[in-house]
Amino acid sequence: MSDSGTKGLVLRVDAKVCHVDVDGQRVTLPLRGRLFEERGSAKNPVAVGDRVLLGTDGEGATAIDEVLPRTSKLARRAKGDEDREQVLAANVSVVLIVAALAEPPLQPLLIDRILASCARQDLRVAIALTKLDRDKRSTADAWVGLYRGLGYEVFPTSIQPGSETPDTLAALARLLHENVTVLTGLSGVGKSSLINHLIPGTELRIGSMNRIRQGKHTTTHTELIPLPGGGHVLDTPGIRNFTLFGVSPHELTFWFREFIEPARSCAFNDCTHRHEPGCAVLEAVAAGTIHESRYASFCAVFDELADVRDW
Ligand SMILES: Nc1nc2c(ncn2[C@@H]2O[C@H](COP(=O)(O)OP(=O)(O)OP(=O)(O)O)[C@@H](O)[C@H]2O)c(=O)[nH]1
Ligand SMILES: [Mg+2]
Ligand SMILES: [Zn+2]
Structure with missing residues (x-):
């Protein structure tokens, strides 16, 4: 009998099982197969920090049935x-x-x-x-x-x-x-x-x-x-790289916070802040109000996002 009322907190995800905190006890549980079918664009259906609903039998929890909505x-x-x-x-x-x-x-x-x-x-x-x-x-x-x-x-x-x-x-x-x-x-x-x-x-x-x-x-x-x-x-284990997912190059300006204000004054609405005349971001870089290291990062991420697909 399945009782979907039992909740757990995912502490660690291994290849075949997850370590889950259930009422203060650490238990290892497999994932229900359908979680892989329902994972959408995610590579991994469950991540550390997820709150999950568990399937149970008379003995206790047997598997992770469902991942509850994430706050972040x-x-x-x-x-x-x-x-x-x-x-x-x-x-x-x-x-x-x-x-x-x-x-x-x-x-x-x-x-x-x-x-x-x-x-x-x-x-x-x-x-x-x-x-x-x-x-x-x-x-x-x-x-x-x-x-x-x-x-x-x-x-x-x-x-x-x-x-x-x-x-x-x-x-x-x-x-x-x-x-x-x-x-x-x-x-x-x-x-x-x-x-x-x-x-x-x-x-x-x-x-x-x-x-x-x-x-x-x-x-x-x-x-x-x-x-x-x-x-x-x-x-977490060390990461070598961190590529943004699902971000278009044109929205990137909004995620570099000091670019937002000057970008409003660029001559072109779809300014890429690379070569356009009247680019207020380039002016800010030249004036030193945008740091060159941040501008270099912006350009590197922009090019990478543009490479992924034709937005
Ligand atoms: N000199 C110095 N060494 C430090 C300091 N903090 C950490 N270390 C050393 O840095 C090395 C790596 O530390 P870890 O804590 O294993 O690094 P990590 O980021 O967890 O690495 P991964 O688990 O591989 O991602 C160890 O030799 C630490 O002793 C520090 O403030 N000063
Ligand atoms: Mg470490
Ligand atoms: Zn611009």
Whole structure:
């Protein structure tokens, strides 16, 4: 007998089963086959953070029957399949982009891609700039200034013993306790380390710098961790790329927040902000009110979206 009243929270998704929290108990359950038929444009029918309805028999839950509507999702285009989206996390209230100031080098393009995606999804986003102690070339102030100047919450951190940043770490701990936060960023930037440091008692596996230099990932599965004292955090495997899904190049202007106002004054309504005469975005870049690194990101994402299909 199936009782669709039983609910669960997806903690982890493996190849054949999901780990689900059911009334505080962790159980592993398969997915009903029809979820794959009903997944629409998604690559994966279920994502970590999903709330699900479970089928049960006399013994307890037997399978995931249904995925409940999501309040939010962090998603990108699936690798090797431009018509499908890969949901990295469901029902989060904050996306925390984690980027190291050094080792590995900061990639503003990756940050800007995720910022644009969050803007489109209307998702709150913050940026942790890690390994401040390794920032030998003192680049932190410029990155912090750029992104705070755009109105984003930015937390420069170091967890290196003796060089910790107590204020930003305390602020991040508060953020995690008040939200369902997904951490995302390159492999080796210190996502798992940060969670371990902020949440006493958490013992996620941390990579050695040697492994990282060989390009080896440490975290291999997204894991949802309920926090003692409130909040949930999702630790994710490192990503190399983040391609926007279902976004046309012409709407991209709206997802780069400082482009919106100047774009209103462009001479052409469908201005691509590349070569057109009377482009107010290009004027803003020349005047320095739009940062060249943000303009470079905009152009890279625009070209990539235009390549996907003929909008
Ligand atoms: N110097 C310094 N090293 C750090 C800091 N934070 C993390 N690390 C080191 O960075 C390395 C990678 O840390 P992880 O937490 O495994 O990185 P990750 O982002 O979870 O990596 P993946 O799981 O592969 O995505 C480890 O050797 C950490 O000790 C920091 O603030 N300063
Ligand atoms: Mg990790
Ligand atoms: Zn323009």
